[in-house]
Amino acid sequence: MTVPPLTDLDFRDPGLARWRHGMAAGRRLGATLAGWGRFARRACDLAVDQAQAFVLDRLDARRPQPDPILRMEEGEDPVPGARSVAVYVQFSRDGALTAMVRRQLATFRQLGFAVVVVSNSPAFPEHSWQEARRTAALVVHRRNRGLDFGAWKDLVPEARARWPAMTELLLVNDSVMGPIRPLEPVLAAMRAGGPGFYGMLESIQGGPHMQSWFLLAQGTKAVGDLAAFLDAMRLSRSKWTIVQRGELRLARAMREAGNRVAAVFSYAGLVEIALRDPAERAYLDRALPGLLEGDDPAALREVLMQRPLNPSQHLWRVLAGPAGCPFIKTELARRNPGRLPEVETWPALVPSDSPVPVAELEAHLAALGP
Known part of the structure; x- marks a missing residue:
């Protein structure tokens, strides 16, 4: 497998392009009207979402919140002294770990990571818990507040406390199917980039950023800057707001902190x-x-x-x-x-x-x- 060279993100202001996308699917009248129809529906859905989140987020800020961690236990191999740690977020209706998810966890372990499995599922049955413990260094069940970014915000400090020598932090989740090709070449390309913040896939929708399903902080400084970003991030009941505050701001914040920011697939x-x-x-x-x-x-x-x-x-x-x-x-x-x-x-x-x-x-x- 040939991996393309890392591409540094260009953080020029996207201007109106972020808003123009999706308003019209094309230049033909039918496509344009359909595009405007989709845009109008999205705008209405977003307005309702933001109104609800405005109320709920302020109520959350006024009252004590329950501990987001429902259960936490070391895996069968806690990997003491690990320098590479992956925090993997999983969600399913019943908390089951499919064969694909178990294979992903095993792959990250084989690539040298101490794996933290975080389930945001409503339930995490005992058989799934024990399946996770066979591969993971730490298994966690938490309330699904803040989605993946909420899980990373809660567990990255725990990971840094358990593995203080960490110099490599991988944020991943189960929102992608695979791997359908070996991951070693991709990870090698990221590691060859030296200290910095690297992602699998660049997007320029809403401004240049990296999609958050595979992100690697390489080096002590990048790990610390990523942890600081997550610590400062305000969570929300709105998925749209989480994306705006998390995925769309993270890469730019890492660059402003002085890190190289690049993607494998530009x-x-x-x-x-x-x-x-x-x-x-x-x-x-x-x-x-x-x-x-x-x-x-x-x-x-x-x-x-x-x-x-x-x-x-x-x-x-x-x-x-x-x-x-x-x-x-x-x-x-x-x-x-x-x-x-x-x-x-x-x-x-x-x-x-x-x-x-x-x-x-x-x-x-x-x-x-x-």
């Missing part, structure tokens, strides 16, 4: 692959009717940079196919929120020698339910 790099590959270019025409017109590569590139797409969704075929990313976004395969064509064909992108076979990926989706 948005611009994925756009280049999509425009060079005739099959992927044709897919974008089907997925985004009317958006890409003409054959001028520079003009097409400009459109995709000015109207940024979600790379884990709209560029999923490029990402999991020719780009060689080890993961596929679970939400895409499960719900296809963007109503993109041919998403059901995702198993065809999984290599025959995938570390996690298609059957386990499909079983994971089935266990999550509709």
Whole structure:
């Protein structure tokens, strides 16, 4: 597997591009009206969400909150003296750990991480608890306040106290399926970057940032700066607000603290692959009717940079196919929120020698339910 060189994020102000995205799906009238309809629905949903969160967040601030940690226990190997720690957040309706999740945990352990498993699930049954303990150095069940960022905020201080020699901190979750390719080359590329803050996937929607399902702080300074960001972050009942305060601000905050910030798979790099590959270019025409017109590569590139797409969704075929990313976004395969064509064909992108076979990926989706 060939891993692209790390790409440093460019933190230029996105301006109006963040708002223009999603308002119109393309230039044809039907696509434009549909895009505006989706935008209007999202705007209404967001208004309701923010109104509710405004009230609930202020009530939370006024009254004592219960301890978010419901249960915590060391795993069978607590890995004393660990310098590399992964904090892995899991959520399912029944707290079950699918074969895919167990394989992910084992993979991070094999890559040298002391693994902290944090379940935000409503329940975490004993059999799942013991399954986690077989691989993890620490197992935690917590109230699902603040989603993944809430879990990281609560458990990173615990991890730093248990492993004071930590020089490498990996934040991961179960929102992606895989790995469908070995993770060693990707991790090696991040580690070769030296001290800094690295992510699997760059997005420029809402401003340059890295999607938060795979983030690595490398070096004592970066680990400390990441811990400081999480400690200062205010949680919310609103997922949208958590994304704004967490994912969209984190990379910029790490850069402002003096860290190198770079991604393995850059948005611009994925756009280049999509425009060079005739099959992927044709897919974008089907997925985004009317958006890409003409054959001028520079003009097409400009459109995709000015109207940024979600790379884990709209560029999923490029990402999991020719780009060689080890993961596929679970939400895409499960719900296809963007109503993109041919998403059901995702198993065809999984290599025959995938570390996690298609059957386990499909079983994971089935266990999550509709």
